Amino acid sequence: MEPNNIFDTIIVGGGAAGLTAAIYASRRAMKTLLLTQDIGGQAATTDEIENYPGVGFVSGPELMNKFKEQAEKFGTTILTGEVLSVTKEIDAEGKLIFVVATNTVKYVGYSVILAYGLTHRHLDVPGEKELGGRGVSYCATCDGPLFKGKIVAVVGGGNSAVDAALLFAKICPRVYLIHRSGDFKAEAVLVEQLRQPQIEVVLNSTVKEIKGEARVQEVVVQNINDSTERSVKVDGIFIEVGYVVNSKLIEGLVELDNRKQIKISPDAETSQPGILAAGDITTISYKQIVISAGWGATAALKAYEYLQKTRGFRGVNIDWGVAKPLVAIKPKVDN
Numbered sequence: 203m204e205p206n207n208i209f210d211t212i213i214v215g216g217g218a219a220g221l222t223a224a225i226y227a228s229r230r231a232m233k234t235l236l237l238t239q240d241i242g243g244q245a246a247t248t249d250e251i252e253n254y255p256g257v258g259f260v261s262g263p264e265l266m267n268k269f270k271e272q273a274e275k276f277g278t279t280i281l282t283g284e285v286l287s288v289t290k291e292i293d294a295e296g297k298l299i300f301v302v303a304t305n306t307v308k309y310v311g312y313s314v315i316l317a318y319g320l321t322h323r324h325l326d327v328p329g330e331k332e333l334g335g336r337g338v339s340y341c342a343t344c345d346g347p348l349f350k351g352k353i354v355a356v357v358g359g360g361n362s363a364v365d366a367a368l369l370f371a372k373i374c375p376r377v378y379l380i381h382r383s384g385d386f387k388a389e390a391v392l393v394e395q396l397r398q399p400q401i402e403v404v405l406n407s408t409v410k411e412i413k414g415e416a417r418v419q420e421v422v423v424q425n426i427n428d429s430t431e432r433s434v435k436v437d438g439i440f441i442e443v444g445y446v447v448n449s450k451l452i453e454g455l456v457e458l459d460n461r462k463q464i465k466i467s468p469d470a471e472t473s474q475p476g477i478l479a480a481g482d483i484t485t486i487s488y489k490q491i492v493i494s495a496g497w498g499a500t501a502a503l504k505a506y507e508y509l510q511k512t513r514g515f516r517g518v519n520i521d522w523g524v525a526k527p528l529v530a531i532k533p534k535v536d537n
């Protein structure tokens with residue numbers, strides 16, 4: 203293996219979690235590689251971020267480019283590509299290493315930080331893609347406040363969907379909760395709270411089409427029992443039908459929950475020593491930019507500690523100021 207392809211840590215994913223992990227790892231003088239399919243992940247797909255502390259209102263691409271610039275400033279190597287597998291091996295010195303492979307290159311990491319996020323499941327109906335970000339949203343916590351006083355539809359039957367409908371009932375005059383089944387998967391205590399005059403529960407129904415000129419104006423809903431259709435005037439539609447997770451690249455390597463999210467400890471450790479995980483891909487409850495960033499920082503600091511313990515790694519010990527690698531102090535010579 204080319205020494206150039208060997209890193210103290212390899213981060214998989216260039217969203218909020220991965221880029222923050224990169225900033226922290228590089229500032230501890232770890233030789234850091236970040237492999238990602240894109241820069242910014244989910245956050246880069248929205249024009250309106252209002253809840254990232256300290257920056258007020260910012261577009262996703264702008265915020266995520268700042269993350270990237272900061273990581274590069276501290277020395278992270280960022281390469282674009284899809285990671286196809288992460289496997290563990292024992293090197294010639296009998297030490298644990300991780301091989302991270304894209305379709306063209308293999309890299310070795312003494313530690314790995316998994317931050318490959320997730321994708322919100324789509325309905326795949328006409329109008330959904332075209333009106334994305336213009337009334338079609340996948341995140342009530344993020345975009346909900348923009349719909350104060352408006353009419354909205356929420357799609358789904360789990361905790362996220364019911365939670366979203368309850369949130370909107372506090373700020374919107376009318377909320378349609380559309381669910382394809384006759385029963386909710388959400389906790390009973392939440393479902394009970396749906397009995398409010400502002401909320402209309404539309405069961406056994408699917409969204410057939412989302413319509414609008416510049417923004418969402420209407421959804422076409424079809425009853426799956428009798429195929430009857432109905433048009434509902436709305437200003438926004440929140441699609442809360444779960445996530446798609448691609449866990450193939452780490453199959454059998456770390457423990458996952460039944461939704462294929464990576465199980466982590468309060469220090470971002472996975473079941474495999476040397477592999478940390480951060481952000482939306484993990485079992486954390488809330489999927490938000492600031493939360494992913496926080497977990498990215500935790501994962502990098504824990505990776506540093508792991509390298510100290512397993513390889514006697516001496517980087518730097520500070521997280522403030524401009525970090526410099528430790529250098530041997532020359533003994534003072536008296537003339």
Ligand SMILES: Cc1cc2nc3c(=O)[nH]c(=O)nc-3n(C[C@H](O)[C@H](O)[C@H](O)COP(=O)(O)OP(=O)(O)OC[C@H]3O[C@@H](n4cnc5c(N)ncnc54)[C@H](O)[C@@H]3O)c2cc1C
Pocket residue numbers: 214215216217218219220237238239240241242243244245246247248250251252253254283284285286317318319320321322340341344345448451480481482483489490491492494
């Ligand atoms: C439309 C939208 C609007 C949102 N608005 C807000 C908001 O206003 N405020 C807020 O706090 N949160 C918001 N969120 C949620 C927030 O964006 C996410 O919680 C957060 O960005 C997750 O960051 P992450 O780094 O954990 O994962 P992700 O952002 O999912 O990043 C994962 C990264 O991994 C890469 N990747 C995946 N697989 C591979 C692979 N095999 N090889 C290499 N790279 C890979 C991807 O390319 C991506 O760069 C929004 C989400 C969406 C979809």
